[in-house]
Amino acid sequence: MNIVSAIILTAALLMIIAGMFCLVRTYNLIRIIIAIEIAMKAITLLLVFAGAVNGNMALSQTFVITMIVIEVIVAVVAAGIAISLYHKNGNVDIRELTNLKG
């Protein structure tokens, strides 16, 4: 394993950890969406890394572009739900989301 792949893998790992840490620590709906996006960006990096290692860069690029598109749609839907929740609750705190229990 050469130094470049080591750096990329470390960066990806750090980004995933950052995203998950943010997800666990925050109570804000918008920050949760950002946390998910950070984790997904790490995966994008991993896919590019995979393409570089195995030489099939074309497939990797296709995958990454498709993934970015899908990710944007997920972020839009998430933001839409967050906005509706803001209108219902008056804030974006996930501690307010306690209607469903059991």
Added chain:
Amino acid sequence: MITFATISFLGLPLLAILLLNVVSKKTGGAISISVGYVVAIIQMIAAVVCMALLWMHGKDFIEFSLFWDMNATLGAAKLSVDLFSLVVLFCIGMVSLASLLTAKKTIGEKTLNYTNLLMVIMLGMNGIAVVTDLFSLYVFLEITGIASFVLIALLNDKRGLEGAFKYLVMSAIASALILGSFALIFTQTGSLVYGDVAKALADWRNAQYAPLLIVGFVMFIAGFSIKAGIAPFHGWLPDAYQSAPASVSVLLGGIVTKMAGVYALIRVLNSVFVAMPMINNTLLILGLISIVFGAVAACGQKDFKRILAYSSISQIGYIILGVASGSLLGFVGAMLHFFNHATFKTTLFVNSAAVEMQTGTTDIDQLGGLQARMPVTAVSSILAFLSMAGIPPLAGFWSKLLIIIAVWQSVSAVGGGIALAASIFTAAYFLILQRKVFFGPLEDHLTEVTEAKGTISLAAVLLSIVTVAFGVLFPVILNFLHLQGIL
């Protein structure tokens, strides 16, 4: 004939989406429901036709493509159907039909939006059933996921939005894990087509990045376990099921999580991770935890839909257990349990929709003695419950039997024993449910309640007929299995 049947799986929902966006919003409601019926029924017919053709030609699978020539270049994308995917395609048609029949009475002015999203979700699920590479699998998983978030939040109420957001966050984490595992596997294989990946992974212990592959396998199991709602990863599932509108609960509980989680997991497991005992063992343990946890947790619930959600966790455990046993018998059992679960869980969710529509609540403490007022709902729910608890001769008994025999034979008697014992809990929580909702004296404020008329009762009756008929005719299938030397 065969071209039409196979293309209809992806082409028909696409066509329906185009059609439904032409009609005006005012008049579109009734038309859209009819279009939905047609699509669902044609899909069921096409699945049966393809099964007959497979059997007639003695083939294991049919390969096809949609708008491109799959033989034009080497490595062009292919779609393929085999017996398992045809069974699940039939289930998708059946559950979608039940969901539409429920929606006709319950969804109100959002009918057009609902049907549009239903077509999107059908497209996604059919895609998961027919794809042959990991890339397309991910795309269709996300289509299914996104459509279901919007469907849960369709009525724009507080609970729906909350359930949808929880599902969305968990599903996004699952997607990240699944995609990460695909990336790490792709590092080693250089291809994403199932067959090529399986070949490249056959010798993975000597691979350059073997430690990364192990991380990939772990991420794969965790990601699909979240999508499927297997026990330690199940947090979002009861919330999503409970908060969704009635007809969307039918869809989610009947088929969506099973397609996005269980079917995709089984498909990748069987065609990519061939002969990797460690993954099978992990899934075996997860399956057993899921069975026991789901059943025990369901006993303490107070909401009709929430009990059904926890029982879904438990039943999905059985499907996973059958597959994880690694034998052909276990796989057949899992496939049949997949079908059975789609039937009886859909029946029960249709019943919960009927109860909710007529009484305005799904809290079981406020219900009681509905048997006299809603006979069709009560009888069909009892049939579905008996099938789920594994009472012969109903369908659920046979598939559970096959799974437990498979685990007993090929893994350990302990696993089979635990699965068998957990069946008693299934009976326990459903007896609680039946007693509180349908049996006993009629509550005072429920004396005016009447049977849910029209399409909801129709859906419950049709699904009950399937449950009973499949159970009674099951010896034919057993005989077939015996002739094939599986049993």
